[in-house]
Amino acid sequence: APTGTISMIAGCSSGVEPIFALAFEHRVKQPDGERVLTFVNETFERIAKEQGFYSDALMQEIVKRGSLHGIRGLPERASEVFKTSHEIGFEWHVRHQSAFQRSTDNGVSKTINLPNSASEEDVARAYRLAWELGCLGITVFRDGCKGEQVLNVGVAAKKSKSAGFAATAGQAVIKPRPRSLKGSTYRTQTPIGTAWITITETDEHEPFEVFVQVGKGGSDTMAVAEALGRLISLILRLPSPLSAQRRLEEVISQLSRIGGGQPTGFGPTKILSLPDALSRTLAEHIGEVKPGLEAPAVTVEARKQIGDLCKECGQATFIYEEGCKKCLSCGFNEC
Numbered sequence: 001a002p003t004g005t006i007s008m009i010a011g012c013s014s015g016v017e018p019i020f021a022l023a024f025e026h027r028v029k030q031p032d033g034e035r036v037l038t039f040v041n042e043t044f045e046r047i048a049k050e051q052g053f054y055s056d057a058l059m060q061e062i063v064k065r066g067s068l069h070g071i072r073g074l075p076e077r078a079s080e081v082f083k084t085s086h087e088i089g090f091e092w093h094v095r096h097q098s099a100f101q102r103s104t105d106n107g108v109s110k111t112i113n114l115p116n117s118a119s120e121e122d123v124a125r126a127y128r129l130a131w132e133l134g135c136l137g138i139t140v141f142r143d144g145c146k147g148e149q150v151l152n153v154g155v156a157a158k159k160s161k162s163a164g165f166a167a168t169a170g171q172a173v174i175k176p177r178p179r180s181l182k183g184s185t186y187r188t189q190t191p192i193g194t195a196w197i198t199i200t201e202t203d204e205h206e207p208f209e210v211f212v213q214v215g216k217g218g219s220d221t222m223a224v225a226e227a228l229g230r231l232i233s234l235i236l237r238l239p240s241p242l243s244a245q246r247r248l249e250e251v252i253s254q255l256s257r258i259g260g261g262q263p264t265g266f267g268p269t270k271i272l273s274l275p276d277a278l279s280r281t282l283a284e285h286i287g288e289v290k291p292g293l294e295a296p297a298v299t300v301e302a303r304k305q306i307g308d309l310c311k312e313c314g315q316a317t318f319i320y321e322e323g324c325k326k327c328l329s330c331g332f333n334e335c
Contacts, residue, residue: 016100016110020085021066023059038063044082051075070245072205072287085113086143090126098133107137116144116242117250144241175237181208184285190214190277191262192221192316197281206244207286209233212278220309221316228278248282255279261315 007014014020022041027034040059048054053075061071067084068074085093090112097110112126123140130138183200195214202208212229215221232251236244260273271277307319312332319328326333 016097016108018083018085018088018096020113022068022082022084023063023066041082044078048078051078053078070286085111086115088113090114090118090122090140091129094126094129094133094135094138097130097138098135101133101135108135110139112138112140114140114142116142118142173239174234175208175239177209177237178202183209186281186285188271188277188281189264190271190274191260191264192274195225195274195277195281197278199282199285202244207236207248208244209236210282212274214274215308215316224309225274228275245286248286252279252282252286256283 019041022044024039026037026039028037040063044062045054045059048058053073058071058074062068065071067087068079068082069087093110093112097108097112100108100110112130114122114126123142126140127138181200181202183198185196185198188195188197193214195212197213198209198211199207200209200211210229210232212225213222214225232248235247235251240247242250255275256279258273258275258279260276263270263272265271271280307317307328309316310318310327310330310332312327313330315327315329317328318325318332324333324335326335
């Protein structure tokens with residue numbers, strides 16, 4: 001059947017497709033009403049038992065999320081093997097289809113899954129890539145583009161959409177801050193000095209706030225760092241159909257690899273800028289990357305060159321020396 005009901009009975013993927021979800025809901029309309037069936041991937045359940053990391057709590061969490069993404073305490077190999085449709089970039093969905101198209105005269109049936117955040121340009125890129133790779137046809141589906149979907153990833157996400165986000169804009173409110181929150185603080189080397197990044201979480205282990213401190217109080221450098229933390233915290237607390245975890249992933253994607261004028265470190269530990277350092281720390285916190293080697297500490301000589309932001313050239317080398325404020329990079333001064 002087009003919606004994959006036969007593959008559900010067989011317990012396999014529906015054709016040239018990755019796993020849609022490790023757990024999902026299937027909505028079935030019947031004369032006496034609508035039934036909602038919940039499915040959990042049998043292969044994953046079996047392997048989890050064989051390798052000793054199965055638990056009822058784990059399975060309940062997977063049913064809520066639909067995938068292993070963001071679940072702590074799992075073997076790294078499990079997260080790499082059991083990727084779901086929405087964890088695979090649309091470019092690789094198209095390349096997946098083209099691999100089968102090369103030996104097939106007819107069109108190949110496959111869905112190119114895109115996240116809810118996909119833009120018109122993303123859809124256009126998917127179509128162009130399919131044409132360039134010789135696909136005879138392509139089916140693109142952006143998650144959440146229809147009011148009702150036959151398949152829904154996880155149970156919690158669907159419930160939150162229907163229960164929590166049916167409110168009008170006038171009813172939506174920013175999540176209030178609890179009196180106390182647990183959090184983790186990370187020390188991270190950046191091109192403009194050592195940054196202290198604190199991430200707080202709710203009791204459900206969802207990120208709630210981010211604080212960034214770097215430089216001296218009252219400096220422009222500190223103001224920029226504080227602004228980054230405030231904006232990310234606001235994004236996490238605003239009403240949204242996306243989970244806080246998913247929103248933080250989007251923030252990481254936007255901040256990652258932003259370049260600056262004074263990168264620090266070498267190879268995999270190279271930090272391009274304060275936003276790049278922040279993205280890596282956030283990714284480490286939610287488990288997207290392994291805790292890496294810390295970038296080499298800034299030397300005493302180099303630390304002397306780190307100051308406030310210069311209004312002329314923008315480098316963090318505007319210092320107060322010998323009774324005069326001056327930039328060590330471009331020579332601008334306020335003497």
